[in-house]
Amino acid sequence: MVATPRDDLFLLRRRPPQEKLVDQGFRLLSVVLASLVGLVLAGILLTVLWGSRDAAMRFGLQFLVVSDWDPAGDTYGAFTAIYGTIVSSVLALLIAVPLGVGTAIFITENLIPLRIRQTVGLMVELLAAIPSVVLGLWAIFVMEPFLRPILELLHQTLGWLPFFSTVPQGPGMAPAVLILVVMILPIITAISRDSLQQVPPELRQAAYGVGTTRWDAILRVILPAAVSGITGGVMLALGRAMGETMAVTMIIGNSNNFSWSLLAPGNTIASMLANQFGEADGFQVSALMYAALILMLLTLLVNVLAQWVVRRLSLKYA
Template sequence: MSSNLDDQYRLRKRPKSEMLVDSGFKSLAVSLASVVALVLFAILIVVFQGGLPSMVRYGWEFLITSDWNPVDDEYGAGAAIYGTLITSILSLFIAIPLGVGTAIFITENIIPKKIRNFIGLMVELLAAVPSVVLGLWAIFVMEPFIRPGLEMLYTYLGWFPLFSSPPMGPGTLPAVLILVVMILPIITAISRDSLQQVPKRLTQAAYGIGTTRWGAIINVTLPAAISGIVGGVMLALGRAMGETMAVTMIIGNSNNFSFSLLAPGNTISAMLANQFGEADGSQVSSLMYAAFVLMIMTLAVNILAQLLVKRLSLKY
């Protein structure tokens, strides 16, 4: 029936005004999409040109060394790159089970609807809290609260490289925890929307063949929504890699490389926020080089997200 209606729509004689509106809308949509692509391309070009002198001078060693000495004109972003990767990945490992679990808790009829709606509202409000406020909360509330636990990690696991330095307040691990708070609403909200889009007949069919509630969730609901969940996770990873203010306030902003999560560290975004305002000469070029590296990292994350979502959509 619908195909016949489509054929009739294509075969009918359309007035010129309607065709003109369609053509104008198509041109407008293409123009707006092109503007977005051109802006992104222009940003890449500007950042690349700004960092080109440092690229020529330092080459690949800039990515693996951690010397940042404006006096001697020596720069390396190895510590900041390591800090960006380790904080983003660890925060993702903590936030994924929390976010997906919260989404399942909200979408499934485990508790009364009013409580589920309230929890969903609180998650959305958490995403609206400014990052500078979360940074202040991390400094004055979270870090003093977790400090005894960090000292226990150093006391009993100090032989392990990740906990080999005594906690001195701001550090990499507190930055990981504040990133968990910041990306948790993204994973929860997108996972919840993906789970709600799963047709009810799939879970009802699973119940019909005798599976349990958790069997239906694990074997039917989650696989059906996995592409959306993965898309949300990769979006949260991009947010974690580019987060600036809250991380800057709690990570310690140290360019000394250390594997320890208890030691002060740095990220590319925090380094740019701290130094760009008063930088000059080759330091500006080095910061632009670091910014270009960050853009390439986030671009790679987005491309990987698109590939994963497409592959999982085809599989499930």
């Protein structure tokens, strides 16, 4: 009797009980591990909420717009740290995105010999592996002294603007922005490179087939096709910049005195937590927990925005 294709399909569908048991066990393990991630996140959120309840009840939303931070008088406001967190992250992103995407194009689009592209890619990966404390030391002893004459020139030329109104005297917001650029550049470059490499080669060939130049193909075809992945990487880098602690703490100046100037010392929420939590006592702990809750909400907002942007761009360029 000759077996028909339907009989073969039926035989293929019959699986031993052991395999079914393995599948069920793997499914159960996946559910447990995924649930653990959610439980850990919920536990962190509940801990921060419980710890911040006293400060939240006392200050309310005024905590967001007041810059006074006086542990001796139990008067707290996180506006300086919130301003520093947002400004330093956004400015770092504005500088790092063109550099990161440009480096990714440089690596993936055969603009230079293969050996040089591999060397640049390796250097980017090594940059991502450097510990943040090492970058902070480099910022203190190398980058900041090198930048000080440039920042002084900016103050002399553009000192009439609020953002350059103070004399640079060492650590400040501007060096912190630049060290954040160094830290998030590998993230943007790596994710942009992977996104560009995932673009189907048929799109490139089709663009060249209709007579476009290489740069027209890159700007009008390849980048739009990879824009959702690149945007996801950019938003991921923004979240990293907002939560970066050690390198920024070492170079930003850690001042709670509010100033619009990028040349003056400043603070971020992560730096404030790192500096003060170890010695905090009493009501100050609740105020720091409240600041930590604000940082969590900011990063959550960034992630939600990233998901929305990536989804919209995926639908637009699908």
